[in-house]
Amino acid sequence: QLQLQESGPGLVRPSETLSLTCSISGGSISNSVYYWGWIRQPPGKGLEWIGDIYYSGNTNYNMSLKNRVIISADTPQNQVSLRVTSVTVADTAVYFCARFNSRAAFQWGPGTLVTVSS
Amino acid sequence: QSALTQPASVSGSPGQSITISCTGSSSDIALYMFVSWYQFRPGKAPKMLIYDVTHRPSGISNRFSGSKSDNTASLTISGLQTEDEADYYCSSYSSSNTLVFGGGTKLTVL
Secondary structure, three states, X not given: OOEEXXXXXXXXXXXXXXXXXXXXXXXXXXXXXXXXXXXXXOOOOOOEEEEEEOOOOOEEEOHHHOOOEEEEEEOXXXXXXXXXXXXXHHHOEEEEEEEEEOOEEEEEOOOEEEEEOO | OOOEEOOOEEXXXXXXXXXXXXXXXXXXXXXXXXXXXXXXXXXXXXEEEEEOOOEOOOOOOOOEEEEEEOOEEEXXXXXXXXXXXXXXXXXXXXXXXXXXXXXXXXXXXX
């Protein structure tokens, strides 16, 4: 059974870089049927799609994040990573990784809270 | 402000049916058959209920059903159960090559 688990620092200082890793078990990120992505939810607010990555390495990003986002894949480690640069308090959110197919997030990790604060 | 509009809350009694609406635009829901619905319960990983407007993934109860008309999608839950109490979010693919979400609807089972 596929399992996804987000990990990374829970506290990031303003202007620094947020880095998260999604570790996947029970399935390979090299499977061409699926692709992988990140979604976030600020406290008390709705969901925001951040971006995704295909087995080929091609990526798509939410342009509202103004080129601050990089999503990458580590095939040997079966992990997908997220980097958000120059963070502000507006980047405080629960970050979810997910496995996608047909423009839908079929499986989700439990999410991890990242707080941006000095 | 979310791209898709959902009611903030809905409620129903056990055994009843409820419908949650999700209103978008000509650039998302009206244009594509890529509408999905998700259930968020405290302490649990989010769960996908519906994809491609009407399809249920394996393991999802047939009490959950989806539909779409023009720029509005709907999620119907029949035979309400106390365990259905949760937050529900809709999503649609958009012509800007992004995935957009609704603001979420809190379902209370009275």
